[in-house]
Amino acid sequence: MGSRLGELIEEYGVLGAQVAMLNCGNVSSEAAGVLSGRTQVEVTDDSLFKVESITKVWTATLVQHLVDDGLLDLDAQVGDHPPAFPGDQGVKVPDFGNGAIGWGLGWMRYRVGVGHTGVSKGQKAFLRVDVEQKRAVAVLTNSVHSELLAHDVISEFHEQGSTPVPPDKPEPIDAQRMCGTYRDQLYDFGQLPGHTVTTTLPRL
Incomplete structure (x- = not known):
């Protein structure tokens, strides 16, 4: 993005942000602004931000990979797999992918690919993934009003990729x-x- 992120945080009144982009195995990142208006500590690529609910869908996805590889049983309880978690009595593996531990509706479809948004006090994180093109972008901010900034970053990222072409005969889906x-x-x-x-x- 070059210096574009610095321009966007000023335009939208966001104190600081990080952006990381994955493009066919290559990762690039950028940081701009400050972590706190009080301390004025600058945001760097190593600064820590909360991603909140994104960890839930990420965990559920990794769990499903283990299931697909035959390394995990969806009918098993978490305590069956060492090291056991404290207070995990009755918690089953599928609970990592449903509302029982707060996953909510999980991965959400967007104009391009899928994603999720995480919100915590004073921070907001955005993850968008284009699986077919093997591209992803994460936008981490220290403002809960950073949707417009994230929209611009994500839109510019998608514009850099090839335009998706819908199939001639799309497969029907069972929305029910x-x-x-x-x-x-x-x-x-x-x-x-x-x-x-x-x-x-x-x-x-």
């Missing part, structure tokens, strides 16, 4: 299998048959 209720600690997310919107109801 996604219908149902997804739960986390606070909400029920209901995907209804025949509807393209998701209703959210607070759990009482």
